[in-house]
Amino acid sequence: MSWTKKILRVNLTKGTCTSEPLNMDWAYKYIGQRGLATKYLIEEIDPRVDPLSPDNKLIFATGPLTGTAASTSARYSVITKGPLTGAIACSNSGGYFGAELKSAGWDMIILEGKAAGPVYLHIENDQASLLDASPLWGTSTWHTEEWIKNTHQDPMMRVASVGIAAENGVLYSAVVNDLHRAAGRSGVGTVMASKNLKAVCVRGTLGIGVRDPKAFMEAATKAKKVLAENAVTSVGLPTHGTQVLMNVINEVGALPTRNAADVQFEGASDISAEAMREVRRTDGKTNLIANQACFGCTIACGRVSKIDQTHYTIVNKPEYWHASGGLEYEAAWALGAATGVNDLEALTYANFICNEQAIDPITFGATLGAAMELYEDGLITDEETGGVKLNIGSAEALTTMVELTGKAEGFGKVLGLGSKRLCEKYGKPELSMSVKGLEFPAYDPRGIQGIGLNYATSNRGACHVRGYTVASEILGIPEKTDPLVTDGKAGLVKAFQDATAAVDSAGICLFTTFAWSLEDIAPQVDAACDGEWTVETMLEAGERIWNMERQFNLAAGFTGKDDTLPKRLLKDAAKTGPAKGLVSGLDKMLPEYYQVRGWSTDGVPTADTLGRLGL
Amino acid sequence: MQKALAIDAGKCTGCKQCELACSFEHEGIFNVVRSRIRVFIFEEEARFVPYTCTQCDQAWCMQVCPVGAITSDPMSGVKSVNAATCVGCKVCTIACPFGTINYNAGSGKVEKCDLCGGDPACARECPTDAITFIDAGLAGYAKMQDWAARTDTAPQAAS
Ligand code: SF4
Numbered sequence: 085m086s087w088t089k090k091i092l093r094v095n096l097t098k099g100t101c102t103s104e105p106l107n108m109d110w111a112y113k114y115i116g117q118r119g120l121a122t123k124y125l126i127e128e129i130d131p132r133v134d135p136l137s138p139d140n141k142l143i144f145a146t147g148p149l150t151g152t153a154a155s156t157s158a159r160y161s162v163i164t165k166g167p168l169t170g171a172i173a174c175s176n177s178g179g180y181f182g183a184e185l186k187s188a189g190w191d192m193i194i195l196e197g198k199a200a201g202p203v204y205l206h207i208e209n210d211q212a213s214l215l216d217a218s219p220l221w222g223t224s225t226w227h228t229e230e231w232i233k234n235t236h237q238d239p240m241m242r243v244a245s246v247g248i249a250a251e252n253g254v255l256y257s258a259v260v261n262d263l264h265r266a267a268g269r270s271g272v273g274t275v276m277a278s279k280n281l282k283a284v285c286v287r288g289t290l291g292i293g294v295r296d297p298k299a300f301m302e303a304a305t306k307a308k309k310v311l312a313e314n315a316v317t318s319v320g321l322p323t324h325g326t327q328v329l330m331n332v333i334n335e336v337g338a339l340p341t342r343n344a345a346d347v348q349f350e351g352a353s354d355i356s357a358e359a360m361r362e363v364r365r366t367d368g369k370t371n372l373i374a375n376q377a378c379f380g381c382t383i384a385c386g387r388v389s390k391i392d393q394t395h396y397t398i399v400n401k402p403e404y405w406h407a408s409g410g411l412e413y414e415a416a417w418a419l420g421a422a423t424g425v426n427d428l429e430a431l432t433y434a435n436f437i438c439n440e441q442a443i444d445p446i447t448f449g450a451t452l453g454a455a456m457e458l459y460e461d462g463l464i465t466d467e468e469t470g471g472v473k474l475n476i477g478s479a480e481a482l483t484t485m486v487e488l489t490g491k492a493e494g495f496g497k498v499l500g501l502g503s504k505r506l507c508e509k510y511g512k513p514e515l516s517m518s519v520k521g522l523e524f525p526a527y528d529p530r531g532i533q534g535i536g537l538n539y540a541t542s543n544r545g546a547c548h549v550r551g552y553t554v555a556s557e558i559l560g561i562p563e564k565t566d567p568l569v570t571d572g573k574a575g576l577v578k579a580f581q582d583a584t585a586a587v588d589s590a591g592i593c594l595f596t597t598f599a600w601s602l603e604d605i606a607p608q609v610d611a612a613c614d615g616e617w618t619v620e621t622m623l624e625a626g627e628r629i630w631n632m633e634r635q636f637n638l639a640a641g642f643t644g645k646d647d648t649l650p651k652r653l654l655k656d657a658a659k660t661g662p663a664k665g666l667v668s669g670l671d672k673m674l675p676e677y678y679q680v681r682g683w684s685t686d687g688v689p690t691a692d693t694l695g696r697l698g699l
Numbered sequence: 700m701q702k703a704l705a706i707d708a709g710k711c712t713g714c715k716q717c718e719l720a721c722s723f724e725h726e727g728i729f730n731v732v733r734s735r736i737r738v739f740i741f742e743e744e745a746r747f748v749p750y751t752c753t754q755c756d757q758a759w760c761m762q763v764c765p766v767g768a769i770t771s772d773p774m775s776g777v778k779s780v781n782a783a784t785c786v787g788c789k790v791c792t793i794a795c796p797f798g799t800i801n802y803n804a805g806s807g808k809v810e811k812c813d814l815c816g817g818d819p820a821c822a823r824e825c826p827t828d829a830i831t832f833i834d835a836g837l838a839g840y841a842k843m844q845d846w847a848a849r850t851d852t853a854p855q856a857a858s
Contacts, residue, residue: 152729153719153824180715187730240732263742291722291730301723305824312826322712374745377714382826384712388745406743 085295086148086612087111091124092190092212094205096279097138097197101205101212106191112615113698115622117147118174119589119629121163121192125172126632128194131639135167135271136253136278138198144185144244144284145192147591148613151183151292151379153301155308156593158182158378165640166270167278168255168447168502169521169545172636175258175272176549176588177244178378178386179265181286184242188288199280204232204245207286217282222248224440225260232285245283246273247441252492253277254500256447264409264439265378265386270522270544273442300611307596307604308382314599316559321385321595322375324357326413329526331356336558336567337661338531339417340524342424342476343453344517344650347528347658351426355416359428360387366394371428373407383595387411389432397433397483409439414548417526418449419486422517423456424477434486441490450523451503452485454515463510470494514651520545520642529653529670531663532557534565534573537673538581540647543633549594551580561598568662570669574676586626628697631681631689635699644687647674701776703835704812704819706749707842711829713740713747717821724820725810733803735812736821736830749830751821752799752812754778760791760800760811776835779813782806 089106107124114120121143133139143163150157160182166173185193188209195205202217220228229243243261250257250273257273258266267273294300311317320328333339334352341349353359360372369390377384389410391398398404411419411432419431438445452474458464459474466473472495474481488496498506503523507516517523522545529536534553539546548554553576557567565576583602587594590609602619610617648654653668678685682693689699718734726733736751758778761769768784769791771777780800787807791800800811812819814832822832 153716153723155716155826183731187732289730289732291726291728291733293728297723297727308824308826374747375712376745376747377712379715380719381712381714382716384714384827407745408742 085293085614086152087116088186088189088191088292090190092193092207094193094195094212094214095197096195096199096203096214096281099199099214101214103210113625114629115148115586115589115609115625116191117145117150117159117589117591118161118163118176119585119625121145121161122172122174122629122633122636124192124194125163125165126636129165131165131636132641133165135165135170135275138279140165140275142195142272142275142279143192144195146182146186146190147589148609150591151186152294152304152612153380154304154592154608154612155311155380155382156378156596157380157591159588159591159593160185161588162259162267162272164272164275166272166544167274168271170640171520171545171642172543172633173270173272174544175267175269177259177261177265177267178381178593179262180379181242181244181261181265182591183379184286184288186288186292187290188286189290193284195276195279195281197279202280202282204283204285205281206236207284209288209290220282221251224248225442226263226440228283229263232283236285238287241285241287243283243285245442246277247443247490249441249443249490249492249500250274250277252500254443254489254492255502255505256444256500258442258444260439260442266439266442266444268444269446269547271444294612295614296611300608303607303611307600307608310604311382311596311599316561316598317383317596321383321598325375325385325387325410327357327360327387327411327416329413330416331358332558333527335661336531337658337663338528338567339421339526340517340528341421343422343450343457343515344528344652345457346660347531347663348660349421349424351424352421354426355411355420355428355431360389360410364392366392371432372410378593381593383593385595391432391436392429395429395433397430404433404436408436411435414525415445415449418446419482420449421526422449422453423482424453425479425482426477427479430479430483434482437486437490443486443490446525447502447523448486448489448499450517451499451506452482454503454507454517455499456481457515458507458510458512463512468495468498517650517652518546519649520646522546527554528658528663529649529668530658530666531661532567533570533669533673534567534576536649536653536668536670537573537577537677540649540670540674541577541581541677543630543637549584551577551584552594553577553580555580555598559598562601568666570672573673574680577673577677578680581630582623582626584626585629586622589625589629624697628699631693631697631699634689638688644678647687701835702814702817702832703754703838704751704814704822705831705833705838705841707829708746708748710827711738711747711749712827713738714826716824716826717749717830720820720824724815733810735799735810749821750799752778752797754812754814759794759796763790763794765790775814775817777814778811780809780811782808785809
């Protein structure tokens with residue numbers, strides 16, 4: 085406990101579902117979820133495998149705290165080799181699906197091979213089978229979830245599925261569960277669809293036990309109190325969601341705008357958390373309807389929105405008049421600031437489509453931002469876009485292109501390749517705001533220096549939730565550091581990256597760490613699980629996981645040369661705001677980072693480091 | 700003083716900490732399907748509604764039980780099921796107008812909210828105060844005060 089100690093192995097080629105025991109030696113070393121599933125993936129696939137071939141595998145993994153009363157116990161991850169990047173891919177999601185999977189008795193599902201035709205995986209506790217999904221192929225995640233619940237006459241069933249985008253090879257398709265929670269990045273959904281797997285649905289009624297129930301409840305209750313007493317987790321996030329950051333990050337001059345040509349967006353307040361709560365002049369209602377928690381979460385940052393029914397996007401489409409997942413900060417930034425669009429309702433509509441068709445809004449928005457720049461430079465023509473004017477700041481361009489990308493039609497097919505391939509196609513690779521093929525999110529490394537080092541070194545490509553130094557550099561959590569300097573950032577980035585790997589692997593949400601440190605988390609894991617879980621053992625596991633992911637990438641063909649940033653961030657200084665005149669000082673931080681990591685000067689973990697971590 | 704669960708669905712976020720707490724209190728594990736309080740999520744309207752037994756005075760479940768397995772505590776008003784006596788006939792589940800007493804196929808007995816012997820775990824763990832445990836006579840008081848606060852007390856124009 086609190087692992088179920090069981091893995092479901094599904095061979096899609098053979099159509100078999102078999103149960104096997106969890107490798108407990110690995111569980112003690114890699115905790116669960118992200119760490120443990122990555123260990124399985126690395127042991128079972130060739131790192132050079134084509135991500136979309138049947139030889140790649142896809143793992144749905146819960147952590148030891150998933151489904152327990154620990155706050156934010158909703159989390160599960162989807163782990164595979166990513167088609168957008170060719171690097172390790174691990175995308176984390178909330179909602180209710182993960183806890184249901186664990187309650188059905190499974191720590192993880194390993195999916196291998198490829199089905200002959202469309203199938204979905206149906207799990208009811210220890211019974212698992214592959215069923216015909218041909219009626220679902222070519223339909224959205226929303227339709228898929230409804231169809232499965234109706235077909236099995238079970239409204240309590242939890243569903244994770246892919247949309248049309250994934251089926252048509254959009255390289256950054258997500259896996260969407262519970263209608264609007266997503267394992268969003270790196271194209272994990274594209275891998276799922278490449279296996280002809282439309283959905284995984286699960287009903288679990290077995291429940292989850294912990295090693296020492298009394299000690300666990302004490303630790304969980306104490307930790308929940310810490311969240312309830314912290315201003316970010318008890319007021320900021322429930323009230324404004326992650327969108328609380330929009331105005332803050334714009335003000336510090338770190339909001340990448342118009343494909344990172346600028347670091348401040350004059351339309352930021354129009355697409356902010358505050359705007360979502362404002363009464364609209366058109367219909368007298370607010371964009372934000374409610375905040376919704378994921379399973380077990382005492383923070384409840386999730387946004388639920390309704391689009392203005394008079395807005396051009398949905399005025400004739402009653403099927404979008406209901407409430408659904410609203411804008412989170414990264415999505416609002418990508419769909420808005422990165423494209424220069426400040427129409428909140430258009431952004432919300434684009435976000436609905438991203439959920440409905442399972443598209444990563446970060447990569448989509450960033451790719452559209454790059455396409456808009458290419459269009460304005462005359463490199464993309466009206467003929468190619470089917471007559472759609474891709475001007476920077478055009479809401480119509482945004483909402484038309486998100487529809488086309490979701491359906492993988494017209495110019496949407498090109499956008500579906502992501503910004504790296506798009507910019508290469510037009511001979512301007514430097515205009516892709518990506519690292520290792522993954523577009524960086526809503527923090528500009530010129531205004532927040534540490535996050536640039538994290539983007540450059542993040543194992544899944546540029547990503548904020550691998551080492552969120554913004555917490556320290558902007559919010560002062562756990563300690564304030566100066567965002568404009570590079571000094572001390574190597575150690576800071578390493579500390580955030582290692583701790584994050586441990587938090588993810590435990591099966592809880594990274595957002596707890598606005599209030600929690602591992603001092604709050606380790607006692608919960610320790611009371612829930614066999615083994616010895618302290619701050620030290622968890623940190624060590626986190627560092628081990630980080631190095632293991634790095635080794636996978638090196639074996640997949642990446643080198644230290646890929647630990648870089650787009651030229652724009654290294655050469656073009658910020659034009660406005662506190663960071664005016666600054667570029668990213670990555671060259672100053674990277675050598676020190678390799679050193680604190682115990683890696684060679686070209687970024688390879690030394691034998692000593694691997695030995696120390698038991699790798 | 701009798702105490703009751705007061706539920707303010709408007710505050711609920713759908714986190715299910717109440718269900719986790721209930722199942723842990725009664726079963727020793729985390730299993731929301733065994734919770735005696737259930738939170739219903741109406742996605743399209745973004746409404747989250749916790750629902751459980753109100754310990755009603757009429758207690759139709761108690762009245763119809765053929766073996767007297769359901770009893771009422773005169774002090775607290777709690778209606779509880781004596782598992783040793785229950786024969787699993789399910790007549791009470793038919794009689795209850797609210798559906799808040801349910802059969803558990805695993806044990807062959809019925810289950811319902813028993814207010815955890817006076818310290819309901821759901822109210823204790825709810826992070827938003829959507830569930831509170833208060834004087835049964837004042838269950839509507841907070842709402843009443845809320846509406847009272849909205850009453851226009853400015854001098855009215857003469858009609
Ligand atoms: S614990 Fe409270 S907020 Fe959470 S689901 Fe239950 S009633 Fe709603």
